[in-house]
Amino acid sequence: MSRRPYVREVSPTSWYFRMPRYMRYMAREVTSVFIGIYTVILLVGLARLSDGDLAYQGYLAALRQPSSIVFHVLALAFSLYNSFTWFNVAPKALPIQIGEEFMPDSVVAGGHYVVWVALSLFILFWAGVF
Amino acid sequence: MSDNRMEVRQVELEVLRYNPETDQEPKLQKFTVPCVNEWCVLDALNYLKDNLDPTLAYRWSCHMQVCGSCGMMINGEPKLACKAMLRDYPGTIRIEPLAHFPVERDLVTVADDFMAKLKRVKPYLIPGQPRTLEDGEYKQSPEQLKRYRQYAMCINCMLCYAACPEYGLQPKFIGPAAIALAHRYNQDSRDGGRDERQEEIATNEGVWECTFVGACSEVCPKHVDPAAALQQVKVASTVDWYLEHFMSWVKK
């Protein structure tokens, strides 16, 4: 009797089509790319600001382009999706045991949402939106 | 309400067959098996082996979701064959050996890799202080028990490895169950072996290979939630790193 184990190869480029849960994972990962691009745009804005008023006005004009607005709306939607998915799994990484019982997941996730909203309001206020 | 639990129906099974002595590669073989409605997939396989084809190879032992040996892919999902009920599968049922493991024969996989990884993470109590018989037993409060109990429920069925795409792509990854078990002992008030286990699991082949797909926890038949264990190990290892590099004066 001879052993000849058969190895089934996993495709490195298309494995995520195999199961819906892999697609959900990819959705979470891909949306983070938009957050990355948005961060780069912000950094470019800072650089332009340091280059002087003219450069900064050009940057602002570019932001008002329809393509730029479409991108920002998409980036906002995707970053919301990304944040929601992460906040909802946060209780797994941060279980809090008080006495014998663990705090319910909803409390830990809820705490993340509360801090998120509070920080966002603070930054909007600080930026003079209100 | 009509009771159709004992009704017999003909169930189509597509079973992946592989005979290392004669086959170049595995292929699906069709069987029609008369099954009682309230059987599980394992019952159907047992009937098949007893009455239709005695050469079919697969593992099982307890038939009650404890031994962890009957893991297989059922319609593409990692499942315990003794937990997958036929009534939940109306059509043809495709049965394949657990994904990501080499196929030894038919539905039997080679589990050596997992066994070696289990051993690496030292899944046993390593007392922090030497202790003699005279010192008596360890005492543990319900609170301390609850810190690790969930992770102690693992039956080593390897479904989580079959679900984990990272393990499929990078077989060096120590993987969900082994790391969850390391975490189980790290969380145990009687244990002092965390530093030794960190050498294995707080590494690139350990938790840092995990990208938190979460598939392991979705398929685990014992609600171990290995994904949670891995994230907790990541958080604790990150805290270790900061303490070591920026606050070395703080005693761990």
Ligand code: SF4
């Ligand atoms: S963690 Fe769950 S799925 Fe993984 S081996 Fe243990 S019991 Fe099986």
Ligand code: FES
């Ligand atoms: S036969 Fe033991 S877990 Fe299924």
